[in-house]
Amino acid sequence: MQVRACLCFITVLSLSLATASVCRGVTPQEHSAAYTLHFFSDADDVKVMTHYGNYDLQLDNELALGLQWTHDVVVIPALESAPQSPEAIDAITTASRPISSENGAFEDFVKARESFEGSLRAPHYNTGYYLSTESDYFAQMLWVGYNRDLWNDNLNLSTGISYAWDDIQPLDDADTTGRGGKLQTRHWNVIATQILSPTTVFRLGGEINAVRGLQHDTYRNVYAGGTNVPERHPDRRSRYDVFCRLSQYLHSRASVKLDYRFYTDDWSVSSHATTAKLSQYVNDALVVNYRYRYYTQVEAEFFREEYPSISGIDGYLTGDYRLGGFGAHLFGFLVQWNMKQLFSDVDFLSQTRLRFGYERYFNSNNFTANIMEVGIDLAF
Amino acid sequence: MCFKPNLAIFAVRLCMVLSGLGPTAALADQDADEILASYPLSPIDGSQEVVLSTYRGQVVLVNFWASWCAPCLKELPVMNRWHESWRERGGRVAAISVDHHAYRAVQFAKDAGLTLDIYLDGPDGLARQLDIPSLPLSYLLDRSGRIALTVCGSSKQDLAELERVAEGMLAAKASTDSLDEDAK
């Protein structure tokens, strides 16, 4: 998998360089780079540290090249118990952790993921390629998008399609009961952005995802009929969502954004997500953003807290709480500091911006999480 | 439930609504030349207001820009070089900012080291009176203050056209002066 990842990264880089060389004779106008460190920790002591690196190159013929690299490290704390013992089974999800006596039952499980993305943007078109790799999962995606401004640039219509194909090969582990497989996702979106007034913008969009292939957790067991059996989900899922956003500028040098998203799929999961965000200038260089999000979800048709028999519901069983019914709250803040005044004499740093954010997430399954983000944006 | 007729009614309603979309801003009653000539402009340094009719006899490039308009920021340094080149030949560039927050225009002018004539007017001033159709927008005024050329956009071709016509008008003045000298 790592050799494949390296080959794919080299392909992405080569395509990017080839594109740049095709545009030789075209003078690069602007570069920008950004780095973000994202830290997630939850009530189960699971920690995720993610590094994001972005680089954008603006060419003078209105083309722009984008590269993104992401490095995730997930740490799942060790269980102080022997594998297959009752203590080694998660009491809420009945999942068994992918730790066996072969790998050391009392060591934290650490998993790393790398992803790379290359994109090309023109005034009306954009396209890109993405890949990510981890020890048991290799994912790739291609996408194409088109957008057009209408009515004196007051209305923007955009549409995009993508195709993703994943290869899942679970780790060879005594607890692993499922086999690997493939997963394909076809995605289509259409979005309209309408300027309603000099201070108001409204956006409306819809998306369809057609997912085919392996969609359950190969490491997870489900307690059914008095025993633990491997989780089984349908291999087809059609997912739909519609969303809208209203952005309104307030005369106190602030803005408010209201988002709503409705989601549904053919597993009978449906959800509503509502977000309110307030952004306020403290002074010319400092912006503070506050956000609150409320989420509510209806369970999948085959989700049960307990399954009476090993055949489940229509042959499907799940130990994934994400397919159950629950509600969740998220609130937090983000501070953005434009350092122009501090570095006005240093050309390289005169457009630097720092970001710091903290959010708290909790849901009705007694799950809580802290999310922190720090980042720096550079333009030169 | 009979869905199709409801959908048809909705489609008709939507078309009626969307067909109402379009430019509805009022056009200027007076000739654009006269408006440009007589409108009082506030210089960026806070000095006394200026009217463009003061520059009759010169070739004046009037450029509307904003600090949030990326193509505008790219062409202003080019126009700054033109301003410095034309000064001694009877030409100048007047850049009018339509920024809502004037401090951003001031900051950009300072960072870019611009020496051309910059005026702060906001979005509801001259730009609104003329109802300019795009940003950036350039009017090239001849020596009698009439609009000789209007350019919407900032592509290489647009800038080349502006420079070509302006240089032509400046050269015509130079040759007229030369003939007058010979006649004397």
Add this chain to the structure above:
Amino acid sequence: MKLRCVMGLLCVLFLGGCTAVRPYQKGILADPIMSSADETAMAMRELKWLEAREGSTGGAGGAGGGCACK
């Protein structure tokens, strides 16, 4: 009935677009606190960890409106 209400709301919202906003009036819309460009990147990051915790997806991307700059 619910569908009519939603369609009616959409009509009202788009009715507000009858007065087209001119290019020189879009300065506030280009302000960073109104722009969605940064938020798209943040939304994509957030979608990744939200998808690991919730059963739904989507709503994070999309192109924005033009600034009328040529």
